[in-house]
Amino acid sequence: GRGTDIKLAPGVPEAGGLFVIATERYESRRIDRQLRGRCSRQGDPGMSQFFISFEDDLMRNFAAAERMTNMMERFGMEDGEALEHKWLNKSVETAQKRVEQRNYTWRKRVLDFDDVMNKQREVVYGYRNEVINSENPRELIYEVIEKAIPDAVYGYMEERDEGAPDYTELLNWVNTTFPIQLTMDDSGFQDRDAEGNSQFVVDKVKRAYELKMEHENPEMLDMLERHIILTGIDKLWQEHLYNMDSLREGVHLRAQGQKDPLVEYKNEAYSLFETLMANIEGETLNNLFRSTTNLEQFESFMRGLPQQLTSDKTAQAAGGGLSQSNIAQTGNLANLAAQPGDGGQQIKINLPKRRPTVKVSRNDACPCGSGKKYKKCCGREA
Numbered sequence: 001g002r003g004t005d006i007k008l009a010p011g012v013p014e015a016g017g018l019f020v021i022a023t024e025r026y027e028s029r030r031i032d033r034q035l036r037g038r039c040s041r042q043g044d045p046g047m048s049q050f051f052i053s054f055e056d057d058l059m060r061n062f063a064a065a066e067r068m069t070n071m072m073e074r075f076g077m078e079d080g081e082a083l084e085h086k087w088l089n090k091s092v093e094t095a096q097k098r099v100e101q102r103n104y105t106w107r108k109r110v111l112d113f114d115d116v117m118n119k120q121r122e123v124v125y126g127y128r129n130e131v132i133n134s135e136n137p138r139e140l141i142y143e144v145i146e147k148a149i150p151d152a153v154y155g156y157m158e159e160r161d162e163g164a165p166d167y168t169e170l171l172n173w174v175n176t177t178f179p180i181q182l183t184m185d186d187s188g189f190q191d192r193d194a195e196g197n198s199q200f201v202v203d204k205v206k207r208a209y210e211l212k213m214e215h216e217n218p219e220m221l222d223m224l225e226r227h228i229i230l231t232g233i234d235k236l237w238q239e240h241l242y243n244m245d246s247l248r249e250g251v252h253l254r255a256q257g258q259k260d261p262l263v264e265y266k267n268e269a270y271s272l273f274e275t276l277m278a279n280i281e282g283e284t285l286n287n288l289f290r291s292t293t294n295l296e297q298f299e300s301f302m303r304g305l306p307q308q309l310t311s312d313k314t315a316q317a318a319g320g321g322l323s324q325s326n327i328a329q330t331g332n333l334a335n336l337a338a339q340p341g342d343g344g345q346q347i348k349i350n351l352p353k354r355r356p357t358v359k360v361s362r363n364d365a366c367p368c369g370s371g372k373k374y375k376k377c378c379g380r381e382a
Helices: 029-036 057-062 065-074 086-133 137-158 167-177 194-213 218-257 261-288 295-303 313-317
Strands: 018-022 046-050 327-330 338-340 346-352
Touching (some): 018 029, 029 046, 029 086, 057 086, 086 218, 137 194, 137 218
């Protein structure tokens, strides 16, 4: 191997030294030179000789071996007859150069594909480090609110398939994502343009978020706000990596359509990255009011919000208030949103179901006193 010196026994230098015999030529000239270098080390005598065949992969694929074979047949040379000429050495070196150029192109291609992923990784990791090291993470949350909400409002008002604003879907998105509980009359979406509605929703969300922060533990606010953003980044970045791997495995098939796979990969990767960043902002909005440092105070905050909404002014005049019929208990904080009731007249508010103070394992005795295991009793409903 490389760096190995073969010491000659007494009498070998007088006989001519080490004689290296090789039965093929490697694709790389560097390896051939290293093999030749095993002889004649440190001034010792020696020589080397290589034997190759036109049926070797190197000669057959890169040195026009078939043309040489036909030429030898015309000259009347027999199979197995040795042929030695400086043109053959030049032909072998030319074939090795072609292989080396091909391998270099492959390696460069791999680096070009990896460079696309590295640039995306720099952006995402840079944003993540900014969130971790920021002294005021609330500014980053407000940046997300001021950017993501106008994009969503613009999509509902100006990018609908029918070409007309979809105020109902916009109102449903606002009430589902944020606990501000608007009605169509209160929102006034139809009286403002996209920019005005965006500012209206942004102001409402900021006020609700400031109110929510008053019920949180002040010592853990920074950690909570960082967690809101980091959760979306970590979750969606992992999904993005799987999508990029799938894209890279299949993009080479586009060469069948006379398209450069690298160009197609860059275009598709850019689209996926834009979707990733938009999804991170959307996930941050979803986590704003679904993360807390104190569950009891968070429930108190949610109960302080408007609980009963009606789309019929007559129902409001009748004094219909909050009752057990329009409260749905749920253990999933993601369901803290207004849901249309039967007939579209009332809206139910899903309140969180508080978890027991002491966590019960699946195999422990059920706290209800039935004597059964928790997983066979009340835990079956969890």
